[in-house]
Amino acid sequence: MPRRKLIAANWKMYKTPAEARTFVDAFLPLVAGHTRDEIALFPSPVLLPAVVEALRGSQIAVGAQNIHFAEEGAYTGETSVWQVRAVGGTHTLIGHSERRQYFAETDEIVNKKLHTALKHGLVPVVCIGEVLGEREAGKTESVLRRQVTGGFAGVTGLAAEVVASIVIAYEPVWAIGTGRTATPQIAVDAHKIVRAEVAKLFGDAVAAGMRILYGGSVKPDNATALMSQDEIDGALVGGASLKPDSFAAIVKY
Ligand code: PGA
Secondary structure (H helix, E strand, O other): OOOOOEEEEEOOOOOOHHHHHHHHHHHHHHOOOOOOOEEEEEOOHHHHHHHHHHHOOOOOEEEEOOOOOOOOOOOOOOOOHHHHHHOOOOEEEEOOHHHHHHOOOOHHHHHHHHHHHHHOOOEEEEEEOOOHHHHHOOOHHHHHHHHHHHHOOOHHHOOHHHHHOOEEEEOOHHHOOOOOOOOHHHHHHHHHHHHHHHHHHHOHHHHHHOEEEEEOOOOHHHHHHHHOOOOOOEEEEOHHHOOHHHHHHHHOO
């Protein structure tokens, strides 16, 4: 069965609730009737209720950009899986490179967050990817393997349908926010490494069904070349997802 692509917007630390509603009001008509791909928006936690409300009745999913691995507790400034679920979020990013870079998230933390998301039924989008120095040093493959095996530790014991809900986003860090997109070939090669590692952990059938998104300077003018690759199962879009017309153009690549 072909994998259904997921086109996801990572709004990072942008927009107020009013701006988010304005986005949704403009975006919904632009993608009306578009059922080919799954669409998801990942706003800041403070915007989640407004975005869920604005999207009510649409097929568009809403997720958090981050969750804490604990279910609740004295973790000032953090957001729990329950809080995300309670306001209607169904997905969460985990281990985005900005979390790894600025908030010291390790593969071990990513792994704990993944277990929490899976336990409570949030669809996890686990972000992995090498930094420029690693690519230039020929370490891309070993970095991706390490991020998959470390991030997915202990997941092998979970039920097949739980594992099948996991989405991976390959986001080479040198391509994020830089305007320097990976070529389709670079992305495909990396996705193949990731899929092979997933196959080692979970078997060929799970690997064949797992969606691996590409992220890093996806724009309307490069989306078609990337998304037309069978190996690329969607996009995680930052900058170009902030405007309704450019994100809609990517969705409708
Ligand atoms: P970008 O961000 O599209 O602005 O490169 C992608 C991301 O950080 O997920």
